[in-house]
Amino acid sequence: MAESRTPEDTLAVALRHAGRELAYPPTPPISQGVVARLEVERDRRTRPRFPAVALWSRRRLLAVVAVSLIGLLALAFAARLVIGAAEIRVQPGVTPSGPPLGPDVLGDPFPVERFEREIGFAVRVPAGPLPDHAYVFVAAGGNGALLAWEASERYPSLPGTPWGLILVELRTDQGSLVKDVGGFDDIQEVRVNGRASFWIDDPHQLHVITHEGSETFRVGGNVLIWTRGDVTYRLETSLALPEAIALAESVR
Amino acid sequence: MEGRPLEDAELVELAKGGDVRAYGELVDRYREISFRTAYLIARNGADAEDATQDAFVKAYYALDRFRSADPFRPWILRIVSNEARNRRRSAGRRERLALRVAERRGPGDAAPSPDAAAIAQETRRTLVAALEMLPERDREVIACRYLLELSEAETATTLGIRPGTVKSRLSRGLARLRRELPEGFAPSEERDG
Numbered sequence: 001m002a003e004s005r006t007p008e009d010t011l012a013v014a015l016r017h018a019g020r021e022l023a024y025p026p027t028p029p030i031s032q033g034v035v036a037r038l039e040v041e042r043d044r045r046t047r048p049r050f051p052a053v054a055l056w057s058r059r060r061l062l063a064v065v066a067v068s069l070i071g072l073l074a075l076a077f078a079a080r081l082v083i084g085a086a087e088i089r090v091q092p093g094v095t096p097s098g099p100p101l102g103p104d105v106l107g108d109p110f111p112v113e114r115f116e117r118e119i120g121f122a123v124r125v126p127a128g129p130l131p132d133h134a135y136v137f138v139a140a141g142g143n144g145a146l147l148a149w150e151a152s153e154r155y156p157s158l159p160g161t162p163w164g165l166i167l168v169e170l171r172t173d174q175g176s177l178v179k180d181v182g183g184f185d186d187i188q189e190v191r192v193n194g195r196a197s198f199w200i201d202d203p204h205q206l207h208v209i210t211h212e213g214s215e216t217f218r219v220g221g222n223v224l225i226w227t228r229g230d231v232t233y234r235l236e237t238s239l240a241l242p243e244a245i246a247l248a249e250s251v252r
Numbered sequence: 253m254e255g256r257p258l259e260d261a262e263l264v265e266l267a268k269g270g271d272v273r274a275y276g277e278l279v280d281r282y283r284e285i286s287f288r289t290a291y292l293i294a295r296n297g298a299d300a301e302d303a304t305q306d307a308f309v310k311a312y313y314a315l316d317r318f319r320s321a322d323p324f325r326p327w328i329l330r331i332v333s334n335e336a337r338n339r340r341r342s343a344g345r346r347e348r349l350a351l352r353v354a355e356r357r358g359p360g361d362a363a364p365s366p367d368a369a370a371i372a373q374e375t376r377r378t379l380v381a382a383l384e385m386l387p388e389r390d391r392e393v394i395a396c397r398y399l400l401e402l403s404e405a406e407t408a409t410t411l412g413i414r415p416g417t418v419k420s421r422l423s424r425g426l427a428r429l430r431r432e433l434p435e436g437f438a439p440s441e442e443r444d445g
Contacts, residue, residue, distance in 0.1 A: 011426055012398055014439030015383075018376040019399030025297040027287045031279035034308045038272045194339070195302050229298055 029082075036081045037196075040184050081187065083198060084232030085141050085170045086177040086225050088187055094180045096205045098216035100160030101236070105217070106146065109133045119143040121171045121231065127250035128154065131167070140209040141172025156238040159203075159220030166221075167251075168234040177234060178207040178214070179223070190224070190241065192248045197226035199241055224248055261320040268315045279308050282325055285400065286332045289410065292395040293336035303335035310335070326409035329402070333410050375439055382432040390425030397422055 081088040099105050116123055118136050123145045125131060131147035147167045151157030155164025170176055179200065181187060186202040201222045207214045221236040224244045237244050266274035290300035311331050318327055383391055396407040408415045
């Protein structure tokens with residue numbers, strides 16, 4: 001004989017079925033980010049102390065050095081931080097090359113009145129003066145915005161450009177900006193609006209991934225990368241970290 | 253390593269010894285249920301992603317306090333739910349959860365008749381809409397126990413409440429849910445399992 005169900009039982013079964021049919025957002029590939037963060041943190045916490053050389057034979061020392069190098073290289077190749085549309089890779093020995101990201105490589109500024117229609121989302125700017133120049137930024141994941149402010153007392157100049165502040169906004173989760181830094185110490189995890197973000201304060205290399213391949217730029221300023229909703233922001237500045245975070249958090 | 257997949261407890265032991273890759277495997281195992289738990293609590297996809305990632309990082313540093321013989325899933329879900337709640341509170345938002353019932357069935361699913369499928373889908377939509385009307389505490393316990401299909405014990409651990417409280421909140425929550433449903437609403441008699 002079939003067991004009779006109470007009304008609550010029927011409702012519970014219906015809820016279970018509803019749960020299986022819910023359209024959750026796709027589960028992001030969290031493990032890569034977690035492992036990369038742990039490896040960066042581990043590297044910071046466990047700085048190797050060199051043993052007293054006098055106690056070591058030359059052969060043993062060479063063996064230790066070789067093993068350490070292999071380990072460091074393996075760690076370096078594994079280190080890959082992803083935030084929104086940006087990826088940061090640790091490439092020991094990388095020498096930043098290419099032109100700086102400036103007016104010489106960006107073509108013509110875009111009329112502001114057509115700007116948002118062209119890139120397809122609302123551009124946000126930090127508190128303070130409005131940008132002096134605006135460009136449509138073409139990457140593999142879609143069009144983005146590049147806003148630039150002329151160097152001023154407020155925004156000290158960036159190496160190699162007449163600008164003092166650059167803000168890139170990109171709405172895509174497709175990797176479109178790749179940064180190569182020389183070591184773990186170049187990357188600092190910080191919080192912008194309470195969310196995990198990254199600060200790079202050493203010269204590094206930026207690859208912009210396009211449909212045709214990639215373009216490489218030399219970055220001399222400090223860079224803060226954060227996300228808000230589905231938009232990835234990249235701020236390049238000569239300001240220090242606290243001022244950069246304050247600017248980022250003022251973006252409206 | 254070849255052969256059988258490592259058990260959670262083995263991966264936990266490796267992770268406790270500093271094996272970050274082993275921990276990455278644990279993250280992979282539980283990332284989906286963790287992200288969904290965070291989503292149902294934080295009520296926002298971006299916050300859920302951050303909460304899940306932060307929870308796994310915090311859990312790694314708390315592994316010394318975790319007994320390898322205990323089940324890993326409710327332990328990590330507890331940390332995830334705390335992170336998700338913190339984010340929701342710090343954001344000061346009261347967003348409606350954008351829960352939607354999927355429009356399409358997977359290609360491998362048995363295809364019911366079009367009428368039956370439409371009725372079932374409408375039933376689920378109505379249920380999800382009614383769930384939105386419940387107080388947060390009732391909604392969370394129903395979400396964990398039924399939408400995520402956690403056991404009562406897992407629901408208790410995840411939400412940081414006693415098993416007896418899970419039972420009482422479920423009973424109260426279902427009663428409230430029934431009151432929020434349209435008059436004459438009858439869940440379709442689908443078989444569970």
